[in-house]
Amino acid sequence: MSTPRPEQAKANRGPAAGPGNRAALIAAAREVYAEEGLSAPFSAVARRAGVGQGSLYRHFPDRAALAVAVFEENLADLEEFTAPADRTIDDLLDRVVAQAMVSTAFIDLITADLHDPRVAPLGIRFRDVVSRLLAREHALGHVGTHVEAEDVMMATGMLATELARTDPGQRDDVARRARALFRAAFSPR
Amino acid sequence: MSTPRPEQAKANRGPAAGPGNRAALIAAAREVYAEEGLSAPFSAVARRAGVGQGSLYRHFPDRAALAVAVFEENLADLEEFTAPADRTIDDLLDRVVAQAMVSTAFIDLITADLHDPRVAPLGIRFRDVVSRLLAREHALGHVGTHVEAEDVMMATGMLATELARTDPGQRDDVARRARALFRAAFSPR
Amino acid sequence: MSTPRPEQAKANRGPAAGPGNRAALIAAAREVYAEEGLSAPFSAVARRAGVGQGSLYRHFPDRAALAVAVFEENLADLEEFTAPADRTIDDLLDRVVAQAMVSTAFIDLITADLHDPRVAPLGIRFRDVVSRLLAREHALGHVGTHVEAEDVMMATGMLATELARTDPGQRDDVARRARALFRAAFSPR
Amino acid sequence: MSTPRPEQAKANRGPAAGPGNRAALIAAAREVYAEEGLSAPFSAVARRAGVGQGSLYRHFPDRAALAVAVFEENLADLEEFTAPADRTIDDLLDRVVAQAMVSTAFIDLITADLHDPRVAPLGIRFRDVVSRLLAREHALGHVGTHVEAEDVMMATGMLATELARTDPGQRDDVARRARALFRAAFSPR
DNA sequence: CATGAATGAGGGTTCATTCAT
């Protein structure tokens, strides 16, 4: 029923553009999520990546697929970062601060689409990261026994969200304050 | 061949409806924000208030104007609620939990439009509420001296936001956990 | 989240345009259905009527609502036309031929959305028209007793559809031939 | 930060796939047309055939080209089927009912693109099939002399279309009724 | 001053068609 007029189409770099496009889309999504949150226009990602709408949909059939791709990378980073035996919850919060904006979108995704089979594994991996750290901290007596993994996860989420809504210029202050707050909350009694 | 039915125009209560409409709009906005957040369709407010779009725009030229009006009422409630000499920060968090959804929209507003001259005063009033409580708690030794008004404000915001994104069925659990977290963070060392 | 820029809006003839728009939409829909069938782009109707998309959706929230409005007029015409005591099935087919293109869309609607509560009554009214005629014709012995209302309805649908897909220039021939076919089928044995 | 996975390209069976692809496309098209009608997404055919889009376009530059190929096979079937000396128009209608959905697409094609030089021959072949049958039936006195090839062709088209728009569950009923109708129309007076 | 329709832009998704490999 539609009658597209091929008049004067633009360039078509061919399949070679495929992998590059995929990467560009993920990078663009990371930026867009950071600036506007997970609810930014989906098409904004294509626009920013300099890629056609259709290609966006080919690579990522829906919002969640793209978000999962973005956060998988983040999570891998987090897992690797917390692997060394001397990492602390403090370090985790540190890293979350560094990933600030994207972290928020990550939390949004995990809490909003927890039932989505593609999303659930991310939540589990995140919980694992937290649990491992917490076990260590408990053993060392750095963290009070009243603290559970749930608490740390919630704190992480709150921290990320708080940073996401803060002006870039004030992020450092806010991050410092929030982390002090959580450190106090977690310290042994 | 066509038979357009001119339909009869509806009632127009005239200027007398002015003040009533304003109140109805604020009440409707409170409900709408509570149910759908600050980003609900603006027109949904008019619809719910049973008022024309034009009237909505006359009374509140933009989103922020309406939000300010809503939260002004909330804030008055908070001020009154915290007036008695025996109110604690715990009570404040309590109240915030009770206002959960609307509180979030409030926080959103304050952080998003802090530069808006209509919004700033709300922030100040809120800070006053917190400061007064905090001074008392410090004097009584209920709260550690390391805690500043900024900390309490931040905690309040985080709490509200966290609740806003939580399933209604799990709100109680989340509220309990978050408040325990903040209580621990605030307690004297 | 959207940020429409009011820059240089076009004319807004105000509510006065309402009834006119409604009529224009129905008229436009009649034409569009006649030319492209019931599956024509919905927006084509707004375009042809010279009316904004939004107005189309205000007046007719979905395809079926518009279609029902169009065919209600057609049906009223049919009911009135077949009222006189000397009308025959032949006359009915005649009329259907006259309404040719739109009739097809009508049949499409009735058969596709029979479950839609707005559509079902149209089907019933149509069946009533047919039944009344048939009863008369049976009584007069003009039509064989083997013919049921179902048969006439089906013939009507086939006739309309056949005409709809015929070049305008050949409609007369096709109509003549089809009607002869059905006359033969219906005649007493 | 991103880690594009280049993915491995899939198999490319090379030129040898040519003839096989053509056949697969026709078979796929037959299925797709039967299920979704002539207006199904063109690309659905390639998908179902397990063939690249490009190959589809190479073999069949446009919709009509593919449709012609499909119906050519159908017509061959019809010609063969009606060859025996004792075949009747009733048998023809029978066969059309059996091919129902695809037949409709066929009719659509013939009537929509009658001017297309690739399509016209199909129409002629079909007419030949009908004429041959009709001549026999006339000779045997099974069919009225008032019936011409045009009439049978039209009836065939109407029957196919009617079936195409009928719920699968009701096809049998509709087919029975329609054929009775045409039998009555065709019977000698 | 209230009303509620009109307007049109924006974002979502699908699909026809092209073209590098």
Next chain:
DNA sequence: CATGAATGAACCCTCATTCAT
């Protein structure tokens, strides 16, 4: 000659905002 990704236009629908009455 096959493959399958890229492209972009079209259509769908929702809303923010304006403005005649």
